[in-house]
Amino acid sequence: MNTIILSFVRPDAVYSGGEDLRSTGFGFPYPRKVLAQAIAARKARIPETRVLLAVGGATYGAWRALDTASIAQLVSSIGADGVDIDMELDNPACGSDGGTRISCSGGRLWRTAIDRLRTALPRPSVISLAGWSVAAYGEKNWVEAKPRSAHTGELLALFRHDVHAKIDLVNVMAYNATADFDPAEAYRAYRAAWSGPLAMGILVPPDNGQQPDASLESVRHLCRALADDLLAGPMIYAFGIDPPEGRLSAMEIAAEAKNCFVSP
16 A cells, blocks of 8 residues: 555644644544654655545535645644545536536636645645546446436546646545446546546445445456556555444455455
């Protein structure tokens, strides 16, 4: 695993240094120096590790109050490598732009967040974004792809915009969908719209979206779709979650995914 994403930081985080992380959104029961030491120890053991801070998530939505200075200070203070923009809008209001393309009312908010965070965190800092399961559906071969939701096509206009050049990685939340959802097909739709590094998410059970829980076969099914793509791989959400008895754990999913990509 070469990228670790720590969840979650508030878009309106308040942080100017110091040991107290409570105003950042992190709920870790320890001070900054412990987190910084843990990140440093991981990088010493596995130097290629990148650590990103997930900004947003399902519960932190104050994107119009985004404080990029505080977030950049937090990244620097703990020795992280950048941020993952996890903007989960309740209603992105996506629909046809009058032709064959989809546009969304939340597009400006996405572009503004990417622009401002890239200014605060210039490269080599990493900026990734979290995409909804169906956010690449709705156009071309995926006009009728299922399931349909308010997030169908949410990122397509963003990928066409010049701002996409400021993104380093896309992480797809390929879960919490329905039984109609096929993560392998979602990968193909995303790859048609985004040519850069791409990670397809696998959820540690249980899945609360009526989508079947991850199994060894479903992990293999997704890995087979990714196998020939040198810029793609799996993303596991989340370590630290205890699955119900008899369901796959994060480590079991990771071990099976590794088997897909590493020859004996």
